[in-house]
Amino acid sequence: MAGDIVSINNLRVSFPSESARIYPVDGVSLKILKGETLGLVGESGCGKSMTSLALMGLLPRPLGRVDGGEIIFKGRNLIGIADAEMAKVRGRDISMIFQDPMTSLNPVYTVGDQIIEAIQAHERVPRTEARRVAVDMLRKVGIPSPEKRIGDYPHLMSGGMRQRVMIAMALSLKPELLIADEPTTALDVTIQAQILYLMNDLRRDLGMSILLITHNMGLVAENADRIAVMYAGRILEEAPTKGLFASPLHPYSRGLLDSIPRMTGGGDKLQSIPGMVPPLNDLPKGCKFFGRCARSTEPCETKEPPLFQKGEGHSVRCWLYEE
Amino acid sequence: MNNPFLRVRNLKKYFPVNSGIFHRTKGFVKAVDDVSFTVDEGETLGLVGESGCGKSTTGRAILRLTPAEGSVAFRGEELLSLTGDKLRRARKDFQMIFQDPYASLDPRMTVRQIVSEPLSAILGRGQRREEDDKVAEILEAVGLGAGAMSRYPFEFSGGQRQRVGIARALITRPALVVADEPVSALDVSVQAQVINLLAELRERFNLTYLFIAHDLSVVRHISDRVAVMYLGRVVELAPKNALFDRPLHPYTHALLASVPEPDPFRKKERMILSGDVPSPLNPPSGCSFHPRCAHAEAICASEIPVLEDRGKGHFAACHFTRA
Numbered sequence: 001m002a003g004d005i006v007s008i009n010n011l012r013v014s015f016p017s018e019s020a021r022i023y024p025v026d027g028v029s030l031k032i033l034k035g036e037t038l039g040l041v042g043e044s045g046c047g048k049s050m051t052s053l054a055l056m057g058l059l060p061r062p063l064g065r066v067d068g069g070e071i072i073f074k075g076r077n078l079i080g081i082a083d084a085e086m087a088k089v090r091g092r093d094i095s096m097i098f099q100d101p102m103t104s105l106n107p108v109y110t111v112g113d114q115i116i117e118a119i120q121a122h123e124r125v126p127r128t129e130a131r132r133v134a135v136d137m138l139r140k141v142g143i144p145s146p147e148k149r150i151g152d153y154p155h156l157m158s159g160g161m162r163q164r165v166m167i168a169m170a171l172s173l174k175p176e177l178l179i180a181d182e183p184t185t186a187l188d189v190t191i192q193a194q195i196l197y198l199m200n201d202l203r204r205d206l207g208m209s210i211l212l213i214t215h216n217m218g219l220v221a222e223n224a225d226r227i228a229v230m231y232a233g234r235i236l237e238e239a240p241t242k243g244l245f246a247s248p249l250h251p252y253s254r255g256l257l258d259s260i261p262r263m264t265g266g267g268d269k270l271q272s273i274p275g276m277v278p279p280l281n282d283l284p285k286g287c288k289f290f291g292r293c294a295r296s297t298e299p300c301e302t303k304e305p306p307l308f309q310k311g312e313g314h315s316v317r318c319w320l321y322e323e
Numbered sequence: 324m325n326n327p328f329l330r331v332r333n334l335k336k337y338f339p340v341n342s343g344i345f346h347r348t349k350g351f352v353k354a355v356d357d358v359s360f361t362v363d364e365g366e367t368l369g370l371v372g373e374s375g376c377g378k379s380t381t382g383r384a385i386l387r388l389t390p391a392e393g394s395v396a397f398r399g400e401e402l403l404s405l406t407g408d409k410l411r412r413a414r415k416d417f418q419m420i421f422q423d424p425y426a427s428l429d430p431r432m433t434v435r436q437i438v439s440e441p442l443s444a445i446l447g448r449g450q451r452r453e454e455d456d457k458v459a460e461i462l463e464a465v466g467l468g469a470g471a472m473s474r475y476p477f478e479f480s481g482g483q484r485q486r487v488g489i490a491r492a493l494i495t496r497p498a499l500v501v502a503d504e505p506v507s508a509l510d511v512s513v514q515a516q517v518i519n520l521l522a523e524l525r526e527r528f529n530l531t532y533l534f535i536a537h538d539l540s541v542v543r544h545i546s547d548r549v550a551v552m553y554l555g556r557v558v559e560l561a562p563k564n565a566l567f568d569r570p571l572h573p574y575t576h577a578l579l580a581s582v583p584e585p586d587p588f589r590k591k592e593r594m595i596l597s598g599d600v601p602s603p604l605n606p607p608s609g610c611s612f613h614p615r616c617a618h619a620e621a622i623c624a625s626e627i628p629v630l631e632d633r634g635k636g637h638f639a640a641c642h643f644t645r646a
């Protein structure tokens with residue numbers, strides 16, 4: 001379809017566990033349109049990071065593997081293509097910013113060397129030209145006097161600066177899709193605001209798409225065009241941002257939104273979701289939210305619901321919405 | 324005026340920075356620099372700020388977990404000069420809840436041992452039967468049930484472990500509890516359960532909280548008054564609604580504007596701070612916020628502003644803003 005930059009269909013990722021294989025991602029389908037930001041939200045262990053690693057071809061080997069489904073990027077299925085091919089896609093077409101800027105940079109090279117290396121790995125350009133691009137990018141991400149800082153080692157920089165370097169590196173090849181996996185979780189809120197402002201700016205300038213993975217509902221509310229809510233390896237609800245916040249349909253989405261304290265109010269008892277996320281080797285048989293759901297009915301225990309379409313671009317995996 | 328429940332005056336904690344082969348002291352990190360505030364009985368004072376602002380060190384210094392200068396008076400009694408048995412007996416009244424429920428519980432101890440340890444450490448060995456009754460009672464109160472006694476920490480989820488940590492803090496029936504980021508390691512749906520529990524226990528055991536957190540929405544939810552710290556100093560302190568709705572200090576203003584709100588319909592004012600938090604090793608002269616402040620003038624670089632009451636208990640340390 002026109003407009004998609006990537007379309008994930010029925011993706012399954014498995015890992016071995018003591019008894020049987022477990023499926024951190026189980027039948028996930030997602031589309032990301034050109035120029036849009038898709039927010040992927042969920043609690044820890046819901047499979048959101050595994051989805052992005054599969055997309056990057058970076059599942060930890062040999063344990064993790066894709067067990068089914070396809071990832072169509074610009075008309076080509078990325079599942080099963082040769083490593084050398086994938087290496088070309090990575091960085092040039094799809095780039096990723098990881099959660100932890102402290103551990104994602106190599107401490108024994110200067111930040112400049114690392115960005116230049118990334119550029120030269122994908123484009124046949126002379127070093128001086130790569131360096132010019134790197135300085136330019138560092139300036140764009142708001143690093144003061146980039147000509148000087150390009151020679152710094154990562155340990156000389158603060159967390160916010162390092163995350164900017166990561167972003168500069170990810171963007172120096174002008175990828176069409178940027179995967180940002182909890183890009184600001186390790187940073188303070190004033191720095192977080194700077195980084196997101198910057199990412200949105202660059203998205204507009206470069207026309208790229210962003211997959212924003214986070215557990216923070218505030219971040220997706222302010223930055224995403226559409227949101228997918230993930231739980232136990234599945235997408236439970238997908239909707240345009242305003243639609244999801246105005247009328248969350250799935251009891252889990254509603255529970256998530258009700259359980260966050262608001263800056264505007266306060267004092268009353270928070271609504272909370274009872275229980276906890278079930279372990280992947282002991283999931284409920286039917287709906288994966290069964291057991292924590294206050295509105296569960298008879299089929300929920302035994303039969304897993306499919307996604308039901310409810311209005312424009314709004315779908316929900318819950319029997320309550322069966323027509 | 325009679326003695327306030329907790330009065331902290333001119334609290335200072337400087338960490339020496341040593342270098343060279345003789346480890347000569349080259350300077351000090353002023354982690355806590357002249358902090359004063361009071362907390363009333365039954366009140367919850369939220370202490371917020373970005374990483375490195377000194378909020379945790381303040382909490383630890385009050386509980387005598389790290390030596391510090393200044394004065395901490397608890398019901399009129401000076402804590403910082405207590406030693407030996409007197410200190411141990413006083414500790415019964417003030418306890419701490421830690422951030423990380425994975426690191427703060429000894430994996431080789433049963434829940435019974437973990438929770439009863441403060442009893443024997445502070446009150447001496449008691450009758451085992453009596454201790455068991457107390458442990459069972461407090462485990463019921465935190466929602467775990469006496470059945471948890473013989474189990475080990477690994478058998479529990481993050482939220483349940485935090486309940487064990489809370490039970491351990493409350494077993495001596497303290498009057499003051501310092502909670503240092505008690506919910507920031509937890510998932511959103513579980514976070515709400517623990518916040519509700521803390522609020523419920525406050526009523527039930529007539530607790531006073533010093534609630535340290537970086538998450539402003541959580542702080543607004545649970546606190547009566549809030550103090551904002553920046554580079555070791557309190558820059559603003561006010562009843563929570565006044566602080567959140569009518570912040571006086573430019574830093575508080577920027578901090579509040581940076582928090583992403585889970586409400587895509589609300590257009591909020593964009594206010595992006597430039598630059599990073601300066602190093603506490605070499606803080607800016609005068610008002611330490613002046614290099615990042617939009618309203619800074621000459622006086623801000625030379626004179627440290629005093630934390631003054633601007634009416635109705637709304638304190639701010641700024642040369643310019645007036646209530």
